[in-house]
Amino acid sequence: MPRTSRCPTCDTNVKVPDAAKRGSFVRCPSCEETFQPPFLKPVTVVDEEEEDYDPETAEAFGMRAHQNGEPPKTRADHAKEQVRRQVNRAHRTAAEQRAHKPHRGWFEGIEGFFLASAIALGIGVPAMYFGVKQTAQYSEKGAAVVLVVAFFAMVVFYFWLVRQLKTGRVGWLDYLFGVPRRD
Known part of the structure; x- marks a missing residue:
């Protein structure tokens, strides 16, 4: 009865002749691949010293x-x-x-908004108070309108500044705020 073996390349059954001896190769008829079936591989002689090898010792x-x-x-x-x-x-x-979370800096997030607001209000309110007090041409209502416009201008500047810093187009801002260049 002929023995069969599977071809490792195309996975078809290949008949192995009865006359095949250990160490011989077989050719697959479908893919022409030459391979050695597992039962025809030569037997290696084991040395007694290798059998006694114990990895623990x-x-x-x-x-x-x-x-x-x-x-x-x-x-x-x-x-x-x-x-x-x-x-x-x-x-x-x-x-x-x-x-090692990256430091966001002073001009990002809600902290930057509060910092910019405090600086703008700290400078704007006294300047406006003394400016209105010195010149009597503004009424109380006019001073409030100017203050609100100045506040919204400051908010717009803050968001523009954050966008400039995130996109890397800092130009003069890197010198002014000490932002390192992104090369």
């Missing part, structure tokens, strides 16, 4: 630790140490990600 394993005066490590100790390193690396990278 191997001399080379853990040699560095043994040279430093520590007891030789077993494979289980080595595996535990690798797992500990991976867990520490995972925790360390998560902690680093939490610790």
Whole structure:
């Protein structure tokens, strides 16, 4: 009864002749691939010294630790140490990600809006008060309108400034606000 083997390339059943000996190759008729069926692979002679090899007691394993005066490590100790390193690396990278959040700067977010508002109101209100007091041509209503217009102008300037900083088109702003260039 002829034996069959699957071709590793096209996965078809190939008949192996009865006269085929160990170490011989077979050609697939559909894809013309030459391969060696698993049952025809040559038998390797195992040396008795290789059979007695025990990785737990191997001399080379853990040699560095043994040279430093520590007891030789077993494979289980080595595996535990690798797992500990991976867990520490995972925790360390998560902690680093939490610790190294990019600084948004003074002119981004609600803090920047409040800072710009405080500066504008701190300068604008006294200047307007003394300006209106010195010149009696503005009424109370006119002063309030000028104050509201100045406030909205300041808000528009703030959002324009934030857009300029985010897009990298800072020009004179990098000198004025100390923004590093994005090259």
